[in-house]
Amino acid sequence: xxxxxxxxxxxxxxxxxxxxxxxxxxxxxxxxxxxxxxxxxxxxxxxxxxxxxxxxxxxxxxxxxxxxxxxxxxxxxxxxxxxxxxxxxxxxxxxxxxxxxxxxxxxxxxxxxxxxxxxxxxxxxxxxxxxxxxxxxxxxxxxxxxxxxxxxxxxxxxxxxxxxxxxxxxxxxxxxxxxxxxxxxxxxxxxxxxxxxxxxxxxxxxxxxxxxxxxxxxxxxxxxxxxxxxxxxxxxxxxxxxxxxxx
Amino acid sequence: xxxxxxxxxxxxxxxxxxxxxxxxxxxxxxxxxxxxxxxxxxxxxxxxxxxxxxxxxxxxxxxxxxxxxxxxxxxxxxxxxxxxxxxxxxxxxxxxxxxxxxxxxxxxxxxxxxxxxxxxxxxxxxxxxxxxxxxxxxxxxxxxxxxxxxxxxxxxxxxxxxxxxxxxxxxxxxxxxxxxxxxxxxxxxxxxxxxxxxxxxxxxxxxxxxxxxxxxxxxxxxxxxxxxxxxxxxxxxxxxxxxxxxxxxxxxxxxxxxxxxxxxxxxxxxxxxxxxxxxxxxxxxxxxxxxxxxxxxxxxxxxxxxxxxxxxxxxxxxxx
Numbered sequence: 001x002x003x004x005x006x007x008x009x010x011x012x013x014x015x016x017x018x019x020x021x022x023x024x025x026x027x028x029x030x031x032x033x034x035x036x037x038x039x040x041x042x043x044x045x046x047x048x049x050x051x052x053x054x055x056x057x058x059x060x061x062x063x064x065x066x067x068x069x070x071x072x073x074x075x076x077x078x079x080x081x082x083x084x085x086x087x088x089x090x091x092x093x094x095x096x097x098x099x100x101x102x103x104x105x106x107x108x109x110x111x112x113x114x115x116x117x118x119x120x121x122x123x124x125x126x127x128x129x130x131x132x133x134x135x136x137x138x139x140x141x142x143x144x145x146x147x148x149x150x151x152x153x154x155x156x157x158x159x160x161x162x163x164x165x166x167x168x169x170x171x172x173x174x175x176x177x178x179x180x181x182x183x184x185x186x187x188x189x190x191x192x193x194x195x196x197x198x199x200x201x202x203x204x205x206x207x208x209x210x211x212x213x214x215x216x217x218x219x220x221x222x223x224x225x226x227x228x229x230x231x232x233x234x235x236x237x238x239x240x241x242x243x244x245x246x247x
Numbered sequence: 248x249x250x251x252x253x254x255x256x257x258x259x260x261x262x263x264x265x266x267x268x269x270x271x272x273x274x275x276x277x278x279x280x281x282x283x284x285x286x287x288x289x290x291x292x293x294x295x296x297x298x299x300x301x302x303x304x305x306x307x308x309x310x311x312x313x314x315x316x317x318x319x320x321x322x323x324x325x326x327x328x329x330x331x332x333x334x335x336x337x338x339x340x341x342x343x344x345x346x347x348x349x350x351x352x353x354x355x356x357x358x359x360x361x362x363x364x365x366x367x368x369x370x371x372x373x374x375x376x377x378x379x380x381x382x383x384x385x386x387x388x389x390x391x392x393x394x395x396x397x398x399x400x401x402x403x404x405x406x407x408x409x410x411x412x413x414x415x416x417x418x419x420x421x422x423x424x425x426x427x428x429x430x431x432x433x434x435x436x437x438x439x440x441x442x443x444x445x446x447x448x449x450x451x452x453x454x455x456x457x458x459x460x461x462x463x464x465x466x467x468x469x470x471x472x473x474x475x476x477x478x479x480x481x482x483x484x485x486x487x488x489x490x491x492x493x494x495x496x497x498x499x500x501x502x503x504x505x506x507x508x509x510x511x512x513x514x515x516x517x518x519x520x521x522x523x524x525x526x527x528x529x530x531x532x533x534x535x536x537x538x539x540x541x542x543x544x545x546x547x548x549x550x551x552x553x554x555x556x557x558x559x560x561x562x563x564x565x566x567x
Contacts, residue, residue, distance in 0.1 A: 002352075002355070003353060006349065006353060010349045010352075013341070013345070014338055014340055014341065017341070018340050090334070090337075090339070091332055091333075091334030091336050092336040092337060092338055093336070094302055094330070094334075095336035095350070095353070095397065097301075097302045098300050098301065098328065098332075099350075099354060100322040100323070100325040100326045100353075100354070100355060101353065102321075102322070246302070246303060246304045
């Protein structure tokens with residue numbers, strides 16, 4: 001347990017002393033800032049918008065979070081590629097493997113370290129809608145639900161990215177593979193719109209579908225459980241993969 | 248009760264697909280012993296060390312560390328091990344002290360003892376002046392020393408060092424050898440290298456690997472002593488072989504050409520004087536006579552030469 005936290009702390013430190021994390025945060029913030037501004041202008045110019053949406057939190061939150069998932073989908077694999085693929089190539093993974101740490105400690109440690117980064121990104125995103133508090137009243141519960149969904153989604157991306165990262169020793173392959181896997185789960189949403197049991201099942205498995213409820217402010221434990229299961233399955237697969245590599 | 252052998256490996260095998268990297272290897276290490284692992288490139292040294300360090304699970308066989316099974320109780324076993332892989336496992340984006348501090352947490356050194364442990368390791372590896380530098384900006388030699396510092400940080404009973412002096416300059420190499428010798432006085436050390444001189448100056452016992460198998464396992468004193476099994480003689484005129492073979496202490500004669508012979512000696516005997524006397528008495532015109540001392544290099548070359556399988560196999564039989 002303490003080893004796991006040490007690994008997590010070390011991973012977080014390594015992420016934040018590298019320029020990659022700061023670049024990612026800066027780009028993320030710049031793009032989402034522009035989107036946020038555009039949404040705000042559009043909302044202000046459209047006289048009808050107050051009638052069509054239930055408050056500004058609905059409109060802004062929906063658009064901003066929706067766009068954020070797309071950007072994160074592309075960014076998270078860039079962060080997870082370092083976790084195992086790059087460490088394996090540089091040899092530093094051996095440090096953890098030779099230490100008295102279990103594979104569960106190692107995988108969870110890496111995951112938690114990346115989650116620290118996730119929360120930093122979410123905190124920065126949260127600032128944008130909360131800024132509106134200066135001029136108007138917001139449905140805070142709704143914004144919080146959206147942010148929780150975003151955090152769960154990002155953690156799910158991270159878990160899937162870690163698994164792909166554990167498969168290879170080439171960071172670029174890990175990034176491309178992670179991106180492909182996430183996009184695959186994304187596309188299930190499209191297939192899910194087909195009728196029939198297969199379509200329904202795919203629609204249920206799709207990563208982003210469960211985010212829709214949270215974005216609308218509906219906190220359903222089924223959706224949260226879906227994400228937790230998704231995270232658990234991919235972290236477990238990562239452990240299995242590392243174990244099979246060891247012997 | 249402490250077991251006799253610090254580290255013991257039985258029937259260790261490792262298979263990568265169809266390729267048998269290590270095959271049925273037995274190894275033991277006593278306290279206070281420095282064991283040198285020699286072998287040509289690709290002989291399976293690194294794979295063996297990975298298995299001993301618990302980084303790679305063997306396909307077959309088992310390793311016990313200080314009486315603890317590495318497979319059954321990896322956590323406790325690994326606490327007794329320090330391991331420097333071929334490529335030092337460093338984080339280039341951290342400073343030396345940050346890195347070692349993390350290693351001390353990984354090794355579960357009690358919180359209060361950590362600063363001391365980190366300092367001691369830095370002093371031993373001569374890294375104090377660089378403690379605030381980023382590892383990525385250090386030269387190869389200093390990075391190697393960081394790797395060694397990491398391996399000895401928690402004062403493990405066994406230290407496994409895979410080519411520890413690669414990339415170091417001669418002065419640093421001497422420093423590291425001195426460090427290894429100091430460490431070896433109370434611990435067990437396994438050291439791999441393909442530099443013979445290094446093994447000769449540091450190790451007590453040598454193990455030679457060839458194609459994943461152990462082909463030699465002897466104390467260094469045997470390989471390095473003034474013992475010899477063969478004598479090379481040359482004559483100006485063709486000698487009478489029967490007469491020569493009758494001399495006390497001669498085991499067999501191989502003619503290299505008409506006038507030069509390699510004479511196998513019964514171990515412990517020295518028939519050189521008798522050969523000289525006979526040659527003078529018969530007027531063969533002795534012009535060459537010297538014992539072929541068995542140096543570590545000879546042993547190594549003989550055992551690892553690829554195109555000389557027959558000779559190698561014959562030697563394997565006698566060495567084992």
